[in-house]
Amino acid sequence: MYLPPVTSRAFIAMQNLDIQMLATCNQHEIRPFLPSLVRMSLLFPMETTRGMMECRKQILVLLVGIEIVNNIVALLQVDYHELEVEVKKEQMLRQKIGVTQQDSAHFHGLQNGIALGFERADTTRKVRVVLSELFYLQSQIAEQNLLGPRGLSENIIKQSELFDNEIYLEEITDIICVALAELPSLITVQELVDTLLYVNNGAAIICWIVANAPDTYKDVVAALISTGDEDTAEGKLKLTALYALSEMNPGQALATRFLCMELMRMPSLMLKLSLKDPNDLIAFVSGLLLGNDSNVRxxxxxxxxxxxxxxxxxxQMVRDELLKQLQNLVVFSHNAKLPEDYTVQAAAILRLYSALRGIAGIKFNDDELHLLVQLVTTKPSPTSAGIRFVSLGLCMLIACPSLISQSSLESRAIEWMQWLVKEEAYFENKCAIKYLRLVILSVRPSQ
Structure with a gap:
């Protein structure tokens, strides 16, 4: 049984502490937030205002009838001060005997393995076993990282009898969420994230942790992006976690995308976030290639x-979306006549394709070639936008000779330029764009 995903609706409600909105969610959606909700309902509020007391009452109403709440209440009754002392002693002992010499099962004398030992343990011991396993994994990862980054094809997921067993996954995640709140000096969100990346279902566990501490979202995302390298196996794991976090909080998509661009990291994530708003895709990618920042370019x-x-x-997803938009523009151009309403959009997409070819060195496929030539050779209205479109089309034909590498496409381009020669006076009179005549003459086909 996998962890239920954190829905964006529930996360926004939790982030804003909108209990009324949370009440509209089903139990499946509320499940990830139970550790923090139960903790809020049990802790004495710092403010005893009427609003806070009413909020607490609403939380209690929300939790009524959910059986798992009793298990989380038991977790909150553990003596975490005493537990912290014991865990620190364990860490010191591990350092003496070697951090990776004993796994958690042997260290705690669990003869039948850590999973079975976890199932039979009382609540306090369960918390200890989970924390011990986390620190054991953390030490393994630290040793692995000393060897340097791993290639994309390498499997760096750490095997863990406890975390690989999906039956205990929800309970383990509840323990981690509660321990994180109760033991802030022992474990931090970022340390947990860096460790959980390397276990099975790590991205889902990270989402639950962040969902129970929504104020950490930006810091977690920023840390993952700033240390991420898509060309390594570690970067691939971070990319998976970032995708999951972005799905959980789509309202931060633009901020995350900007951070990718600013730090010049995770370009795949940046593009996939851009695809969530196709209308903004052309402007954003054009800005990357034609903006003032040469480093980003x-x-x-x-x-x-x-x-x-x-x-x-x-x-490829970006190219597919651009091709779809290109196809729509060609469809709207009946009898090679480009409607005035689409002239600006058509000019923008030509400008982007020119930049992709000239700056990024992209190679057009057959579908792109045919559609681009069809769009370039349309006949816009004699407006300032139309003149700009024609100028871009001419420049693109000059800069990208591969567009007319096929005889049929070349014939179409020649026919279009001959039309421009006949219409040049019309364009000039209408818009007073005299430089267009020079451009047309410079590319006039020989008779």
């Missing part, structure tokens, strides 16, 4: 070139 250009070789899914 170079970084993204390298990503596009390497993604083409590796056939990266994020770049």
């Amino acid at each position: 170079s970084w993204f250009g390298v990503f596009v070139r390497t993604s083409q070789k590796r056939k990266g899914d994020a770049l």
Whole structure:
């Protein structure tokens, strides 16, 4: 049984402590937030205002009838001060005998394995076993990281009898969420995230942890992005966690995308977040390639070139979306007449494709070639936007000769330029754009 996903609706409600909105969620949606909700209902509030007391009452009403609440109440009754002392002693002892010499099962004398020992243990011992396993995994990961980053094809997931057993996954996650709140000096959110990345279902557990501490969302995302490298196995794990966190909190998609661009990290995540709003895709990618920041332009250009070789899914998804928009524009252009309402959009997409070819070195496929030539050779209205579109089309034909590498496409382009030669006076009179005449003459086909 996998962990129920954290829905965006429930996360927003928890983030804003909107109990009324949480009350509209079903038990499946509320389940990830139970550790913090139960803790809030039991702790004496710092403020005894009428509003706070009413909020607490609403939380209690929300928790009524949920059986798992009793298990979480038991977790909150553990003596965490005493537990912290014992765990610190265990850590010191491990350092003496070697951090990876004994796994958690042997260390705690669990003869039948850690999973069975966990099932039979009382609540306090369960918390100790989970914390011990986390610290054991943490030490293994630290030793592994000393060897340097691993290649994409390497499997760096740590095997753990406890975390690999899905039957205990919800209970383990509840323990981690409660321990994180009760033992702030012993474990931190970021340390937990860095460890849980390497276990099975790690991304789902991380989402639950962040859901129970919504104020940590930005810090967790920023840390994952700033240390992420998509070309390594570790970076791939971080990418998976970031996708899950972004799905949980879509309202932060733009902020996360900006952080990727600012830090020049995780370009795949940046593009996939951009695809959530296709109307903004052209403007955003154009800004990357044609903006004033040369470092960002170079970084993204390298990503596009390497993604083409590796056939990266994020770049392909962007190309598919751009192709769809390109196809729509061609469909709207009846009899090669570009409607005035679509002229600006058509010019923007031509500008982007030119940048992708000229700066990022993208190679157009057959579908892109045919649709681009069809769009370039449409006949816009004689407006300022139309003149701009024609200028971009001419420049694109000059800069991207591969567009007319096929005889049929070349014939279409020649026919269009001959039309421009005949219509140049019309354009000039209408819009007073004299430079267009020079551009047309410079590319006029020989008779």
